[in-house]
Amino acid sequence: MTQVLETISDVCGLLEKLPLVTVVECSVLDGIALVRVTVGSLASRAALQRECQGANVELDPWVRLGEPTSDKEIRPPASCMIRARTGEIETIQFGNLQLLGIHLAWHLRRVGILERSSASVLLARWNAPDV
Numbered sequence: 001m002t003q004v005l006e007t008i009s010d011v012c013g014l015l016e017k018l019p020l021v022t023v024v025e026c027s028v029l030d031g032i033a034l035v036r037v038t039v040g041s042l043a044s045r046a047a048l049q050r051e052c053q054g055a056n057v058e059l060d061p062w063v064r065l066g067e068p069t070s071d072k073e074i075r076p077p078a079s080c081m082i083r084a085r086t087g088e089i090e091t092i093q094f095g096n097l098q099l100l101g102i103h104l105a106w107h108l109r110r111v112g113i114l115e116r117s118s119a120s121v122l123l124a125r126w127n128a129p130d131v
Contacts, residue, residue: 014104055099
């Protein structure tokens with residue numbers, strides 16, 4: 001359980017590196033990591049959705065960005081819940097939570113927010129290719 005908590009802590013740290021994203025709470029319950037965040041911009045919302053989708057992680061509510069506005073459109077700041085399975089998937093020890101961390105590290109490195117050395121440490125721990 002300690003390693004799962006370390007992983008969720010690392011993922012929450014990466015989430016908070018996204019501009020205008022704040023982690024409100026995080027926990028692990030019955031093999032599911034639950035992370036509530038607030039997102040303060042559409043650009044950050046788009047990045048968060050893209051990385052969650054890449055890691056097969058649930059983000060609720062999901063917003064159809066770029067489509068015509070409606071009365072129900074969610075505008076920043078918005079509260080979102082991330083749900084990621086923590087069970088092992090083949091060689092991925094902490095499942096979709098770990099995959100989300102990998103995708104976030106790649107994204108943050110690519111956009112210049114996360115230094116290569118910091119990204120490399122996390123990616124090595126998660127057995128993922130370096131960026």
